[in-house]
Amino acid sequence: MENKLYNACLEGNKSELLNLLQEDALLLDRFITGRYPETPLHVASMLGHLEFVDEILTRKPELAKEVDSRNSSPLHLASAKGYLQIVKRLLQVDPDMCLVSDIDGRNPLHTAAMKGHFDVLKELVQARPWAARVLMDQSETILHACVRCNQLEALTLLVERVSDHEFLNCKNHDGNTILHLAIAAKQTKIINLLISSTTIDVNCVNEDGFTALDLLSRNQRDAIDKEIVESLRRMGATHGQDKPLSNSQLKAIRTKILSSTWDQPNAASKSKKRKDGKRSVKNKNGDWLERKRNTLMLVASLLAAMAFQAGINPPSGVWQDNGPSGFSSTESNGKNHTAGFSVLADNHQRVYTLFIAWNTTGFLASLSIILMLISGLPLRRRFFMWVLMVIMWVAITAMALTYLECLVALTPDHQNSLLITILGIAVLVWIGLMLILLLGHMIRVLFRLIKYLRKSVMRLMRLMNPIATRPALV
Template structure:
């Protein structure tokens, strides 16, 4: 019966599958409880038989997480062949299979990227975006795999979705970034893309102490080397050492970088000590900066919103408990009558209450705006959007400080604690100045300004640079 089921999977024969299940209703269960090199779902996924796959998944969705003798799931095989609809069916049943690695330490996203299946890769990244951050064996990222397999379009897609400098500049076990790999392989288009459109560190050195420019020959270089050197020179790339590499050193270094890690293990007699876990995720090493910021902003915004709401419905000094004369001796009140439920502070200090109300409302609305943006599902995973949220948070905190100051001024008698109020005012001003320095002085704003200047510079250069005349036919 198992042999007939395998034949049905090879043919994609759904009718034969149903006939076999009528004869033996537990036929598919045996592939879950038994030991088989592969299941019929593996075969059908590898051959792209969508109807057969859907029928098997409808009856036994547990088969989607079964692994073959190479620890490959059906999603691995569908990703390798580029069957998008089959992959969608498998993802619908068990999307966490994006995180499962085969015997070579590759998950389905790695395989789809290495094969250049853009549409399938988009679906996988959309389903489990953090799977793209998983490391393969020997500490290489999915970006390293793209460079090794010369998949420039896939590289552009992945960097466009996640341009975190930590991700782009990640080093493998030899300390080589994707720029080292691109230059060692002389992939000119990839080099130009990396140095012009990504936050790649062009002067990063590997474990041997060589920058990307050191990998290029200084003597007898060909036209490709000259173009690469010119591109790197415009970006301010320098040598790691004063003396350039010799031709023999250059050849040995390029061979070392271009060899896959599995080939290196056969060539090198004494393997290096591994520095990375087999399935380490980058975000777990130094922490996902963006995710931490999102969680922190959500927590602080929720706290500020609760504080502002509580202060709004229960204003300082409370509310009048009955109707009658205020009995306040100040000339500002002029003996006005008060109404039960109205704010005491609004009657006694209308100007201060106005400042308090404006500041408290501003803090409340700013906090709600942060919460709404974070739970809206918008793609706020870029540093620019996080920077905008941090500015809004700064506004909310500053407004809350202003509301606090207004309350302290209104609740403290001037004749007894005027010096204390002056100290509070000075301390508050110093704190606001410190917030301005932090906001304008940290690297977020500086990097934003630098990027804007670079974009404007490139735009001006493109507009000013004369177009070369077209050759006549």
């Protein structure tokens, strides 16, 4: 049904949509409750099928709030394609979608301005004018986007409708205003608009200390450069460093400004990636702790159940009647047994004592782990998880020894030699495994200690000799 609906969206076949909804009334609801790369409303809005969009919004207006895999809403797609009537219909349903940003940090107003769809932009600004003041990536405004895409008409509208002095002179992450961008690209019409019709600061400097006038060549400039310089001079523009720039310096600065588009890696995006990387490491550590926590709880519960079962049902069972102890009534040695008590306790006291000791140790260790995990304490640090794992080692070892004592109690005397051989091999393998684990953890702790000491020594050396460790200035 979903495939048929997508085909109907591609063709804008309204009658097919109605037929599909008659067959399955919940067809559109699945795109709200489920997770799809895009909804039928996205497809219809992108292709400009107005009647199809209107029918979907009439039946399920909630779809106007759904976003696709790039976090774009239907309003994003309709604005990018310039479908004015579809934009109006979507705004009737939910005008607040103007504030939703896609994966690139752009809302529908940014998209319409960059594409130069003047009528669409005008409609969006009228619906939610404050959405135009939302910053994009690299701290650029919608005005920066208009200048970069050379959209004079859109820039004029925004300057008239939503710009004030502060917003007009906003800087991006490189400290460039829209005047810096316009002069670097030699966009004469935009420069004249900014100089003559706005309160743009002609002497604003970027991070390199350059004003708009610094971006123009003083030597061998063409007529356009001369006209721009005269206009800037009339507005009181000056050089940032009060000295002319060489042609090579000017070319390097212009290239830097024009190449720092929002689609390329930059300092802001790298900083964001570093933050995201740190966040991902924290999430990774949290996932590791959560997995360890769940595993310890599961294993501890199984060990506790095994220990409890062995404690109430010891090897060899319990006496079923009262009478003399021993293998037969003639070998009682003058001792009596009582119904319900352990047979092993009367016939093999030493083995029974060891059995009870190891079983109780494993049982208490398992209960300790369960108690600590459900206590509500913030056991989020790795140290506490290592403590729980050590207790788990004790519990597993105790249960292994309990198993060995059970074998000793249940094995007849003529099989003792075979039992000793098997137990000897098992004990050696177990000890070897424990030593390997212990050695691995010791090596890991040793590496961390060496790394910590190395950092401490380097820090101490920097404190004792700060000049020697300071990087040379060029």
